[in-house]
Amino acid sequence: MRAPPTIPTGFRMTTITAVTTHDVRFPTSLTAAGSDAMNKDGDYSAAYVVVHTDDPALRGHGFTFTIGRGNDLCTEAARQRALPLVGRSVEEAVADLGAVYRELSSDTQLRWLGPEKGVEHLAMAAVMNAMWDLAARVAGVPLWRLLAGMTPEQLVDVADLRYLSDAITRDEAIALLAAKEPTRAGRIAELERTGYPCYTTSAGWLGYDDDTLRRLLQDAVDAGYRHVKLKVGADRDDDVRRLGIAREVIGWDAKLMIDANQVWDVPEAIEWMGALAPFRPHWIEEPTSPDDILGHAAIRRAVHPIGVATGEHGMNRVLFKQLFQAEAIDFCQLDAARLASVNEILAVYLLAAKFGVPVCPHAGGVGLCELVQHLSIFDYVAVSASLDDRVTEYVDHLHEHFVDPCIVHDGAYVLPSAPGYSAEMHDASVQRFSYPDGEYWRSA
Numbered sequence: 001m002r003a004p005p006t007i008p009t010g011f012r013m014t015t016i017t018a019v020t021t022h023d024v025r026f027p028t029s030l031t032a033a034g035s036d037a038m039n040k041d042g043d044y045s046a047a048y049v050v051v052h053t054d055d056p057a058l059r060g061h062g063f064t065f066t067i068g069r070g071n072d073l074c075t076e077a078a079r080q081r082a083l084p085l086v087g088r089s090v091e092e093a094v095a096d097l098g099a100v101y102r103e104l105s106s107d108t109q110l111r112w113l114g115p116e117k118g119v120e121h122l123a124m125a126a127v128m129n130a131m132w133d134l135a136a137r138v139a140g141v142p143l144w145r146l147l148a149g150m151t152p153e154q155l156v157d158v159a160d161l162r163y164l165s166d167a168i169t170r171d172e173a174i175a176l177l178a179a180k181e182p183t184r185a186g187r188i189a190e191l192e193r194t195g196y197p198c199y200t201t202s203a204g205w206l207g208y209d210d211d212t213l214r215r216l217l218q219d220a221v222d223a224g225y226r227h228v229k230l231k232v233g234a235d236r237d238d239d240v241r242r243l244g245i246a247r248e249v250i251g252w253d254a255k256l257m258i259d260a261n262q263v264w265d266v267p268e269a270i271e272w273m274g275a276l277a278p279f280r281p282h283w284i285e286e287p288t289s290p291d292d293i294l295g296h297a298a299i300r301r302a303v304h305p306i307g308v309a310t311g312e313h314g315m316n317r318v319l320f321k322q323l324f325q326a327e328a329i330d331f332c333q334l335d336a337a338r339l340a341s342v343n344e345i346l347a348v349y350l351l352a353a354k355f356g357v358p359v360c361p362h363a364g365g366v367g368l369c370e371l372v373q374h375l376s377i378f379d380y381v382a383v384s385a386s387l388d389d390r391v392t393e394y395v396d397h398l399h400e401h402f403v404d405p406c407i408v409h410d411g412a413y414v415l416p417s418a419p420g421y422s423a424e425m426h427d428a429s430v431q432r433f434s435y436p437d438g439e440y441w442r443s444a
Contacts, residue, residue, distance in 0.1 A: 021078045097128075273302075
């Protein structure tokens with residue numbers, strides 16, 4: 001982010017002494033929370049990383065998100081990815097997180113397992129999320145404010161722009177950020193009054209019966225939500241009935257989004273959406289394989305004016321570059337724990353701003369709401385400077401396990417104020433839900 005600080009004579013530097021990782025799993029499959037056409041029985045899980053220092057009051061916390069089996073693989077991969085951090089000066093590391101990111105990502109033996117996709121990339125996200133949390137804690141500010149206080153050059157220095165120069169150059173990125181820099185303070189003041197707009201998915205899980213769906217939709221309307229998302233894709237007649245219920249409850253002025261979670265082939269997606277179009281969905285999310293760029297482009301052309309959204313399984317910034325170049329999506333739904341933390345997320349935000357695609361981050365998972373609130377706030381303040389067609393996901397699950405849980409009021413995220421990335425879990429929750437030896441799983 002900047003040159004390492006000059007350390008005064010006699011100054012005691014803080015040192016990273018250890019990095020611990022934890023396989024934490026919550027039994028959400030028991031209530032059908034999180035259920036969709038592709039993932040019917042997920043247990044929301046986190047490969048949770050804690051960066052320890054020789055200051056007992058200073059730790060960094062981060063995680064990546066999975067839905068159960070395999071979380072142990074991510075946890076072990078994160079442990080191995082973090083080993084080079086032990087013994088480092090905290091002050092020097094957080095002063096140049098671009099260099100830390102580049103060093104960790106250049107481990108060719110771990111990189112070979114991806115590269116930049118799958119378990120090794122999820123592990124990179126968990127570790128770097130913890131380092132960004134640590135940096136914000138050292139600065140004494142929430143992460144969004146740390147990022148919003150950086151210069152355009154500092155932000156571009158930490159962004160991973162490798163393989164992107166055919167879409168955006170370093171100079172273009174700096175110019176894009178510099179154009180918005182003078183007006184950042186005004187947008188911060190605005191969000192302090194209004195919050196950042198969000199939508200709820202909590203009413204629309206596919207495993208809920210009609211009575212539960214109707215009740216939760218009414219709860220969402222009563223809570224002030226003007227954007228609601230339902231899961232679709234398992235049965236067409238069921239989808240028609242459930243979308244009919246949704247329109248009865250939320251009316252026709254509210255935005256209704258739908259999410260197929262990758263279950264359709266391209267022709268099937270186009271045909272199925274023909275049956276759902278009368279309910280005027282704002283977007284269809286993940287209509288086909290997340291890697292099928294041309295398939296998304298074909299669906300987008302066929303279902304217009306319904307928007308096409310994807311990104312929660314976007315494996316890296318290069319895939320997003322191609323989605324933008326192919327004009328394949330109307331909404332970018334990057335994930336805070338699948339991309340390699342802030343360094344790669346910054347690159348996608350810059351691409352999205354250049355191509356004029358609104359970013360509406362995915363947050364359907366344990367802790368993801370806590371992270372994405374920071375990213376969306378930063379985007380509005382420093383990158384896009386726009387709230388047009390921008391709304392960030394919120395699910396009302398598992399926030400009680402976090403020390404600094406996100407707060408939503410009247411359909412908007414309240415700006416977080418505590419130092420860090422809001423990623424710290426309560427020690428008691430980690431101990432109880434650690435797999436397989438935590439108290440819950442021993443007795444389950």
